[in-house]
Amino acid sequence: xxxxxxxxxxxxxxxxxxxxxxxxxxxxxxxxxxxxxxxxxxxxxxxxxxxxxxxxxxxxxxxxxxxxxxxxxxxxxxxxxxxxxxxxxxxxxxxxxxxxxxxxxxxxxxxxxxxxxxxxxxxxxxxxxxxxxxxxxxxxxxxxxxxxxxxxxxxxxxxxxxxxxxxxxxxxxxxxxxxxxxxxxxxxxxxxxxxxxxxxxxxxxxxxxxxx
Amino acid sequence: xxxxxxxxxxxxxxxxxxxxxxxxxxxxxxxxxxxxxxxxxxxxxxxxxxxxxxxxxxxxxxxxxxxxxxxxxxxxxxxxxxxxxxxxxxxxxxxxxxxxxxxxxxxxxxxxxxxxxxxxxxxxxxxxxxxxxxxxxxxxxxxxxxxxxxxxxxxxxxxxxxxxxxxxxxxxxxxxxxxxxxxxxxxxxxxxxxxxxxxxxxxxxxxxxxxx
Numbered sequence: 001x002x003x004x005x006x007x008x009x010x011x012x013x014x015x016x017x018x019x020x021x022x023x024x025x026x027x028x029x030x031x032x033x034x035x036x037x038x039x040x041x042x043x044x045x046x047x048x049x050x051x052x053x054x055x056x057x058x059x060x061x062x063x064x065x066x067x068x069x070x071x072x073x074x075x076x077x078x079x080x081x082x083x084x085x086x087x088x089x090x091x092x093x094x095x096x097x098x099x100x101x102x103x104x105x106x107x108x109x110x111x112x113x114x115x116x117x118x119x120x121x122x123x124x125x126x127x128x129x130x131x132x133x134x135x136x137x138x139x140x141x142x143x144x145x146x147x148x149x150x151x152x153x154x155x156x157x158x159x160x161x162x163x164x165x166x167x168x169x170x171x172x173x174x175x176x177x178x179x180x181x182x183x184x185x186x187x188x189x190x191x192x193x194x195x196x197x198x199x200x201x202x203x204x205x206x207x208x209x210x211x212x
Numbered sequence: 213x214x215x216x217x218x219x220x221x222x223x224x225x226x227x228x229x230x231x232x233x234x235x236x237x238x239x240x241x242x243x244x245x246x247x248x249x250x251x252x253x254x255x256x257x258x259x260x261x262x263x264x265x266x267x268x269x270x271x272x273x274x275x276x277x278x279x280x281x282x283x284x285x286x287x288x289x290x291x292x293x294x295x296x297x298x299x300x301x302x303x304x305x306x307x308x309x310x311x312x313x314x315x316x317x318x319x320x321x322x323x324x325x326x327x328x329x330x331x332x333x334x335x336x337x338x339x340x341x342x343x344x345x346x347x348x349x350x351x352x353x354x355x356x357x358x359x360x361x362x363x364x365x366x367x368x369x370x371x372x373x374x375x376x377x378x379x380x381x382x383x384x385x386x387x388x389x390x391x392x393x394x395x396x397x398x399x400x401x402x403x404x405x406x407x408x409x410x411x412x413x414x415x416x417x418x419x420x421x422x423x424x
């Protein structure tokens with residue numbers, strides 16, 4: 001399996017020991033056979049840990065959720081907790097929580113949603129460093145987050161079987177953060193180039209660019 | 213300063229040793245005076261490290277950029293590199309880079325932008341786990357990233373002096389990731405509640421909610 005997947009044997013053994021990956025069919029004393037399901041599970045583990053940055057215990061938790069019969073909303077919850085730092089309601093100010101709740105007015109969000117607390121903590125941090133919320137900064141972030149969440153759910157609803165949907169919930173939640181922050185850096189460079197040096201030629205113009 | 217800032221003395225000493233914070237005026241053999249600039253710098257360091265998750269070396273680098281006379285675009289670049297994993301062009305496939313470049317067609321993005329490479333790596337990962345790009349998933353992420361970048365730049369342009377702008381570039385880049393991923397989790401819960409259980413009552417309805 002190492003040869004096909006380009007994953008080192010030691011890494012595969014580690015995943016087996018950590019119960020992330022099921023053991024193969026033993027075909028000889030020192031040899032085990034792995035099928036296509038094993039290979040795709042191996043690739044999923046690599047994505048979650050290497051690209052998504054999940055800890056082994058969190059990866060195990062989301063893999064169990066994929067294999068379970070849990071409703072999708074619970075799978076979402078497990079995936080969200082796996083990618084979120086543990087923040088307690090006592091770690092954030094009431095002012096910041098009120099600010100976030102006012103922004104998410106009308107959203108169906110539980111009080112313990114890890115993102116609600118994380119966003120409130122950022123607000124506290126902004127206040128501490130004197131960062132103002134100018135020109136609707138927070139509101140525009142919330143609107144963009146809604147667009148991304150709609151895209152995530154559309155992606156899930158495009159699939160018909162439960163197992164594929166659950167995997168998409170996990171992969172989308174875990175890799176979506178990395179994708180968005182990457183695109184955000186590209187967009188920042190683009191928008192700041194437009195505003196600060198519109199005639200810049202040092203920039204790599206996209207080869208597919210059809211704009212003047 | 214520890215009493216005013218609620219930062220432990222040992223942490224402040226650590227920041228001093230690591231040259232993140234300048235030494236105060238010595239007022240007695242074992243006593244130093246710190247002014248309001250020290251306090252605000254201390255709060256900034258806390259935000260970057262504790263909430264933004266920066267390593268000490270990266271925090272030092274972005275603080276130097278704030279204190280420098282570098283053009284804002286270079287400050288952006290330093291802030292982006294501080295929050296981005298080091299990915300080499302050889303770490304991602306040409307297919308994935310082409311996919312991202314096609315998506316960012318018309319954007320002024322340099323070939324070495326860390327976000328471009330990070331986004332391409334996510335694409336490789338999606339391909340490896342058989343994740344499809346259904347219903348314009350990638351494109352919608354890119355559009356949302358553009359909205360966020362516009363909000364970031366508007367926030368910066370609302371300020372008049374260079375030092376405040378540079379600080380906002382850094383704070384916005386570092387904390388913006390945490391803010392967005394938090395709001396995204398709240399939005400995911402909201403949208404999935406609407407779609408999967410529109411009559412759910414277990415959800416905490418926002419107290420500020422004025423919708424029916």
